[in-house]
Amino acid sequence: MDWLNAIVQGMLLGGLYALFAAGLSLIFGVMRLVNIAHGDFIVLAAFLGLATTTALGVHPFVAALFVIPAMAVIGYALQRGVLNQTLGDDLLPPLLVTFGLSVIIQNALLEVYSADPQKLNAGPLEVTSIPVGGLSVGLLPLLTFGVAVMVIGGLQWMFYHTALGRAFRAVSDNQDIAQLMGLNRRHIFGLAMALALAVTALAGILLGVRTSFDPASGGARLIFGFEAVIIGGLGNLWGTLAGGIILGVAQNIGAQINPGWQLLAGHIAFLVILAVRPTGLFPRMSG
Amino acid sequence: MSSYRVFRASKASYIAAAFGLIALIFLAAAPWWAGRADMRLLSEIFLYLALASLWNLMAGYAGLVSVGQQAYVGFGGYMLFAMTMFGGLSPLVAIPFAGLLGALISIPVAMLIFRLRGAYFAIGTWVIAEVFRLSFAQVSALGGGSGSSLPAKIVTSMADGREAREALSYWLALGIAVVVIAAIYRFLRSRNGLALTAIRDNELAAGSLGIDIWWMKFVVYVVSAALTAMVGALIFLQKIRISPDAAFSVNDWTAFVIFIVVIGGIGTIEGPIIGTLVFFLLRETLADLGTIYLIILGLVAIVVMLKAPQGIWGVLRSKFDLQLFPLTYRVQTTSSNKGGEQ
Numbered sequence: 001m002d003w004l005n006a007i008v009q010g011m012l013l014g015g016l017y018a019l020f021a022a023g024l025s026l027i028f029g030v031m032r033l034v035n036i037a038h039g040d041f042i043v044l045a046a047f048l049g050l051a052t053t054t055a056l057g058v059h060p061f062v063a064a065l066f067v068i069p070a071m072a073v074i075g076y077a078l079q080r081g082v083l084n085q086t087l088g089d090d091l092l093p094p095l096l097v098t099f100g101l102s103v104i105i106q107n108a109l110l111e112v113y114s115a116d117p118q119k120l121n122a123g124p125l126e127v128t129s130i131p132v133g134g135l136s137v138g139l140l141p142l143l144t145f146g147v148a149v150m151v152i153g154g155l156q157w158m159f160y161h162t163a164l165g166r167a168f169r170a171v172s173d174n175q176d177i178a179q180l181m182g183l184n185r186r187h188i189f190g191l192a193m194a195l196a197l198a199v200t201a202l203a204g205i206l207l208g209v210r211t212s213f214d215p216a217s218g219g220a221r222l223i224f225g226f227e228a229v230i231i232g233g234l235g236n237l238w239g240t241l242a243g244g245i246i247l248g249v250a251q252n253i254g255a256q257i258n259p260g261w262q263l264l265a266g267h268i269a270f271l272v273i274l275a276v277r278p279t280g281l282f283p284r285m286s287g
Numbered sequence: 288m289s290s291y292r293v294f295r296a297s298k299a300s301y302i303a304a305a306f307g308l309i310a311l312i313f314l315a316a317a318p319w320w321a322g323r324a325d326m327r328l329l330s331e332i333f334l335y336l337a338l339a340s341l342w343n344l345m346a347g348y349a350g351l352v353s354v355g356q357q358a359y360v361g362f363g364g365y366m367l368f369a370m371t372m373f374g375g376l377s378p379l380v381a382i383p384f385a386g387l388l389g390a391l392i393s394i395p396v397a398m399l400i401f402r403l404r405g406a407y408f409a410i411g412t413w414v415i416a417e418v419f420r421l422s423f424a425q426v427s428a429l430g431g432g433s434g435s436s437l438p439a440k441i442v443t444s445m446a447d448g449r450e451a452r453e454a455l456s457y458w459l460a461l462g463i464a465v466v467v468i469a470a471i472y473r474f475l476r477s478r479n480g481l482a483l484t485a486i487r488d489n490e491l492a493a494g495s496l497g498i499d500i501w502w503m504k505f506v507v508y509v510v511s512a513a514l515t516a517m518v519g520a521l522i523f524l525q526k527i528r529i530s531p532d533a534a535f536s537v538n539d540w541t542a543f544v545i546f547i548v549v550i551g552g553i554g555t556i557e558g559p560i561i562g563t564l565v566f567f568l569l570r571e572t573l574a575d576l577g578t579i580y581l582i583i584l585g586l587v588a589i590v591v592m593l594k595a596p597q598g599i600w601g602v603l604r605s606k607f608d609l610q611l612f613p614l615t616y617r618v619q620t621t622s623s624n625k626g627g628e629q
Contacts, residue, residue, distance in 0.1 A: 034406030036354065085593050091405045095352055096549055096592045103542055103585035107578040219537060223417060226410045230403070264421040267414055271399060274411075278402035 002256060005135050010252030012137070014245030015145030016210065019203035020225035021232075021240045022151055023196035029235050030168045030192040031087060033094050037102035039222030041197055044105055045071055045204025046213050047113060049120050060120040060209050068201040075197030079190040087189070102218065109215035120208035144206045148244070151199055152237050159237075168192060220263075227270040233280030242281060246273075291620040295476075295613040303611035314461060318454035326453060330460035330525060332567050337467040337518045338540065339547040339559035341511045344471050346545075347554035348483045349507040350490065352405075355412025357541050358396075358419045359389050359512045361534030363519025365423050368529055371441045373428070378445055382459070382520045389516025390509050397508045401501070413537065420535035434530025442527060459521055467514055472556060475614050483507065484614075487554060546588040552598030556612040561600050 020042060027033050045067055052063035086093035128139040159165040170178040171185045179185055207213060207221070224247060231246050232239030247266050254265020273281070317326055338356070345351040366385040370376045376384065400411040424432040446452045474480050482503055485493035494500050523529045543566065551562020573580040595602050604610065
C-alpha cells in the first residue's frame with residue numbers, strides 16, 4: 001500500500017513538474033530559446049504571490065489573479081526589451097543573458113526577502129484529503145494536477161485552433177516567411193514569452209502553496225522542468241505531462257526506498273531515458 | 288616579382304611575451320614580498336584564471352557551453368579528500384590522481400550528455416553536477432551532507448612550517464594557471480587546434496573537410512574535465528574544508544567563471560586573463576555591497592553580451608589588430624622593388 005501510495009502521490013507531483021515544464025517547452029517550441037532563468041521566474045512568481053497575499057490579505061489563489069497578468073507583462077517587456085536581441089544562430093547570447101537574469105533575480109529576491117524559506121498559506125485546503133480506495137489523496141495535489149491537465153489541454157487547443165497558435169507555429173517553422181506573411185515576429189515572440197510566464201506564474205503559486213521556497217530554489221525547478229521536457233520528447237506538450245509524471249513517480253519511489261534518494265532517483269530516471277531513448281519518449285521535433 | 292612570408296609572432300606578441308615572463312618571475316617570488324592575505328587573493332585569482340581558461344576552451348572553441356563544470360571542481364576536491372584521508376596519499380600526489388579520475392568519470396558522462404544539443408546540453412551538464420552533489424552527500428565517510436575537514440596531520444605533512452606550506456600552496460595555484468594556459472596555447476597552435484578553430488568558425492564546413500567533430504569535442508571535454516578536477520583539488524586544498532553545497536556550487540564555479548569569460552572576451556586566450564582581472568577588481572571594490580554586487584555583475588555580463596559580444600579583448604583586438612598569444616597566421620607580401628629583405 002505504501003508503494004501504491006508513493007506512485008499515486010508521485011503522479012500528482014508530476015502535474016506540478018509539467019507546469020514547470022510547459023513554459024519552457026512553449027518558448028523553446030516557438031523561438032528555440034532555452035531560458036536558464038525559468039526556475040527563478042517560478043520562484044519570482046511565488047514571491048509576488050507572497051507580496052500580494054500579505055499586502056491585500058487575500059488567499060493565494062486570489063493573488064494569482066494579480067500575479068498571472070503581472071508575470072505576463074514582465075514576460076512581454078523582457079522579450080521585446082532584451083531577449084529578442086539575443087535570438088539568432090548563435091547559441092551563446094540567449095544562454096548567457098538568461099544566466100545573467102537568473103543571477104539578478106536570485107540576488108534581488110535575496111536583497112528584499114533574505115534567504116529565509118517562505119510559504120504561501122492556503123488555509124484548510126492544504127490539509128484536506130479525499131479517501132480513494134484505501135488511499136488518502138490530498139486535495140491540493142489533486143487540484144494541481146487538474147490545473148496542469150487544463151493548462152496543457154488549453155495550450156494544445158490554442159496551438160492548433162486559434163489564430164495566435166497558427167502565428168506561433170508559423171514563426172516556429174520559418175521566421176522569415178512568417179515575417180513576409182505579415183506577422184511581426186518580435187511581437188509574436190513577446191506574446192509567447194508573456195504566455196509562458198503566465199503559466200509560470202500559476203506554477204509558482206502552486207509551488208508556494210505546496211512547499212516552502214527561498215530565493216535560491218529556482219535552479220532545481222528549472223532542472224525538473226527541463227527533465228520533464230526531455231523525457232516527454234521535445235515539442236510534445238502531452239509528452240511533457242508524461243515526463244513530469246515519470247519524474248514525480250521516480251522521485252517518490254526513490255524516497256520510499258531511502259529519503260536521501262528522492263532527488264537522485266529522479267535524475268537517474270532522466271539519465272536512463274536519455275541513454276536508451278535520447279529523443280525522449282514521444283518526440284515531435286528535433287532539438 | 289613579389290615574394291611573401293608567413294609568420295605568426297608580431298612585435299606586440301614579443302613584447303607581451305617579455306612582459307609576461309617578467310610578471311611571472313615577479314609573481315613566483317611573491318612569498319618573499321607579499322603578505323599572507325595578498326598571497327591568498329593571488330592564489331584565488333590564479334585558480335579562477337585556470338577555470339575561466341578551461342571554460343573558454345570548451346565554450347569559445349569547441350562550442351560546448353557547459354553550466355555544470357562545478358561537477359568536476361567538486362569531484363576533484365572530494366577525490367583529494369578521499370585519497371589523502373583514506374588512501375594515505377600525499378596531497379601533492381593526490382592532485383594529479385584527482386585529474387586522472389576526473390578524466391575517467393568524464394568519459395561516460397560525455398557519451399551520455401553529448402546526445403543533447405545546444406542549450407539542452409548546457410542544462411544536461413547541470414543535471415550531472417546535481418547528480419554528483421547528491422551522490423557525494425550520501426557518502427557518510429566524507430561527512431555526508433555536512434561535509435568534512437582535511438585532518439591537520441595531512442595539512443602539516445605538505446611542508447615544514449606554516450610559511451613553507453603557504454608558499455607551496457601559492458606556487459601550486461600559480462603553477463596550475465600557467466600549465467593550463469600553456470597547454471591551451473600549445474594545443475591551439477597545433478594541427479588539432481586548427482581543427483578546433485575551424486569547428487568554432489563553422490561546424491558544417493569543418494565536418495565537410497574531414498574533421499571528426501564528435502571526437503574533437505570529446506577530447507576537449509575530457510581534457511577540460513581532468514584539468515578542472517585538478518583545479519578543484521587545489522581549491523579545496525586551500526579551503527581545507529569541503530561540503531557538497533560548496534563543492535558543487537553553480538554560482539561559485541560556473542556563473543562567475545562564465546561572467547569572467549564573457550566580460551573578458553570569449554574565444555581568445557587573452558579574454559579570460561583580462562576578465563579575471565576585471566572580476567577581482569570589481570569584487571575587491573564592490574564586495575561590501577553584498578548581493579548588490581552580484582546584481583551589478585549580472586547586469587554587466589548582460590550588457591557586454593548584448594552590446595559587445597566579443598568582450599573587452601575582442602573590442603581591443605578589432606581596434607588595434609592585437610594578438611598577444613599569436614595563434615593566427617599572417618601573410619606579408621614583400622615586393623622585389625622595395626628591397627630584398629627576404
